[in-house]
Amino acid sequence: xxxxxxxxxxxxxxxxxxxxxxxxxxxxxxxxxxxxxxxxxxxxxxxxxxxxxxxxxxxxxxxxxxxxxxxxxxxxxxxxxxxxxxxxxxxxxxxxxxxxxxxxxxxxxxxxxxxxxxxxxxxxxxxxxxxxxxxxxxxxxxxxxxxxxxxxxxxxxxxxxxxxxxxxxxxxxxxxxxxxxxxxx
Amino acid sequence: xxxxxxxxxxxxxxxxxxxxxxxxxxxxxxxxxxxxxxxxxxxxxxxxxxxxxxxxxxxxxxxxxxxxxxxxxxxxxxxxxxxxxxxxxxxxxxxxxxxxxxxxxxxxxxxxxxxxxxxxxxxxxxxxxxxxxxxxx
Numbered sequence: 420x421x422x423x424x425x426x427x428x429x430x431x432x433x434x435x436x437x438x439x440x441x442x443x444x445x446x447x448x449x450x451x452x453x454x455x456x457x458x459x460x461x462x463x464x465x466x467x468x469x470x471x472x473x474x475x476x477x478x479x480x481x482x483x484x485x486x487x488x489x490x491x492x493x494x495x496x497x498x499x500x501x502x503x504x505x506x507x508x509x510x511x512x513x514x515x516x517x518x519x520x521x522x523x524x525x526x527x528x529x530x531x532x533x534x535x536x537x538x539x540x541x542x543x544x545x546x547x548x549x550x551x552x553x554x555x556x557x558x559x560x561x562x563x564x565x566x567x568x569x570x571x572x573x574x575x576x577x578x579x580x581x582x583x584x585x586x587x588x589x590x591x592x593x594x595x596x597x598x599x600x601x602x603x604x
Numbered sequence: 605x606x607x608x609x610x611x612x613x614x615x616x617x618x619x620x621x622x623x624x625x626x627x628x629x630x631x632x633x634x635x636x637x638x639x640x641x642x643x644x645x646x647x648x649x650x651x652x653x654x655x656x657x658x659x660x661x662x663x664x665x666x667x668x669x670x671x672x673x674x675x676x677x678x679x680x681x682x683x684x685x686x687x688x689x690x691x692x693x694x695x696x697x698x699x700x701x702x703x704x705x706x707x708x709x710x711x712x713x714x715x716x717x718x719x720x721x722x723x724x725x726x727x728x729x730x731x732x733x734x735x736x737x738x739x740x741x
Contacts (some may be wrong), residue, residue, distance in 0.1 A: 423623075429642050432624025433649025439617050440650070441657045446609055447668040449676065452704040456729040463726075471733035481610045486708045488614015493712030495615065496622035506630045509639035516633065529629050529701075534715045545720070551700025552721035554692050556728025559704060561739065562689025563679065566703040569690075570647055575654030578679045580686045587690020588697060589636075595698030596636035603699065 424502045440571055448481055451568035453559035455479070455486045497528075504528040519604045532604075547603055554591075562587065621709040629701030636698055685741040696728075 443450045457472065458479040466473035497504065505526045516524035523531040531538065538544040559565040562584045564573060570588065573581025621627040626646055635643035660666070661674050668674050697703055700721050702710060707725060710718040732739075 426625050427620075427623040429624065429645025430649055432620055432626060433646040433651075434653050435616070435620040435624070436646065436650035437653030437657060439613060439620065440654050442613050442616075444657075444661060444674050444676065445666075445669055446606075446613070447670055447672060447674070448610075452708070453729075455708075456704060456726050457733070459726055460730050460733065465730055465733065469730075469733045471736055472730075481606070484607055484610035485614035485617065488611045488616075489618035489621065489705060489708035490614075490712035491611075492615040492618020492620075493622050493627070493709035494618075494714070495712075496619045496709075497713035500619065500623060506625050506628045508630045508634040509637075512630075512634045512637050512639045515637070516630075524630060528625075528713070529710070529715050533629065534710075534717045536716065539717060539720075544717075547699055548717055548720040549724045551696045551702075552724030553728040553731075554696025555700060555703065555707075555721070556696075556725030556730075557732045558689050558691070558693025558696055558728070559725075560689070560729045560732040562686050562693055565693060565705075566647075566697075567705055569686075571650055571654055573679060574651055575658050576676050576678075577655070577658075580679045580681060580683075583683060583686035584690035584693075587687045587692075588694040591691040591694020591696070592632075592636045592698035593694075594691075595695045596633065599695070600699065 423500055426506070436571060437575075440575060443485075446481075449568075450572045451482075451564055452486065452489075453556075453565040453568060455482050456556050457560060458483060519601060521604065543604065550603075558591070617705065618709045618712060621706050622713055627702070627706035627709045627713070632697065632701040682741055685739075688740070696725075 440450045458476050461472040461474060461476040506528055508525060513525040521530045521532050533544045533547055569581040569584040624646055625631045631643055634640045666674050702721060707718060707722050
C-alpha cells in the first residue's frame with residue numbers, strides 16, 4: 420500500500436499509459452483526449468453555425484466516458500491514493516521557479532500562484548490560465564490531436580505526421596518555457 | 605456494460621496521470637528545462653510498449669472484444685497543420701502545464717481554476733472550427 424501512496428515512477432506510469440492505449444484499441448476505439456473538447460462544443464450547440472461541430476456527438480459518448488473517468492480517477496488518486504502531494508522536481512528547477520515568484524515549487528502538486536482560488540485575483544495568473552487553455556484547444560484541433568493522439572497513439576502506430584506534431588509540441592513548449600513564461604508569470 | 609468499460613478505463617487513466625505526476629504543472633515545466641528524465645521516461649516507455657502492442661495487433665490480426673478486426677486508421681498526410689498546430693499546442697502546454705487528459709484529471713483532483721483552462725480550451729477548439737477553412741492545412 421505504501422508504494423501506491425508514493426508518487427509513481429516513470430516505469431510504472433509509462434507502461435500503464437500503453438495499457439490504456441491497448442484497452443481502448445481492444446474495445447474498438449482510439450486513444451485521443453482532445454476530441455472531447457470538440458464534442459463538448461458540439462453538445463453546446465456549436466454545430467448550428469459551424470459545420471466542424473455538426474456531427475452526432477452521441478457517437479463520441481464513449482470518449483466522454485473516458486474523460487469522465489479521468490475526472491473520477493483524479494479525485495480517487497488525490498483523495499485516497501496520496502500521502503504527500505508535493506512534486507519533488509529537480510532542485511535547480513525549484514530555485515529557478517522561486518526566482519520567477521513560484522514559491523510553491525517543490526512543496527505542492529500544482530503552483531498555488533496559478534491554481535488556487537486566491538490566485539484568481541491576480542491578472543497575470545488569469546492570463547496564463549486562459550491563454551494557455553486557448554492555445555491548447557486551438558492547437559490540438561489544428562494539429563488533429565494532442566499528447567495522447569499524436570505522441571502516444573500516432574507515434575506508436577509509426578505515423579510520420581505525428582512526429583511533425585510532436586516536434587511542434589516541443590518547439591512551442593520550449594519557446595514558452597524559456598522565452599515567454601518568464602515575462603508572463 | 606460498454607459504458608462501464610469506458611468509464612473504468614478513464615478512471616485508470618486519471619489515476620495514472622495523477623500518480624505519475626504527468627498532470628503536474630511542475631513536471632511539464634521541468635521537462636522543458638531538461639532537468640529530469642521523469643517525463644521522457646513516461647512518454648518513452650509508453651511509446652516502447654505502444655509500438656510493440658500495435659505491431660503485435662497488426663501482425664496477428666487481433667480481434668477486438670466485439671469480434672471485429674482491430675483497425676487503426678492512418679492519419680491524413682500533410683505537413684503544415686501538424687507542425688503549426690503542434691507549435692501552437694506546445695505554447696499552450698508550456699504555459700498551462702496541462703494537455704487535454706490532465707485537464708480532466710486536475711478537475712477531479714479539485715484544482716478548480718482548471719475550469720478556466722477547460723473553458724478557454726473549448727473556446728480555442730471553437731475558434732479553430734470557425735477559422736478552419738481559412739487556415740493552411
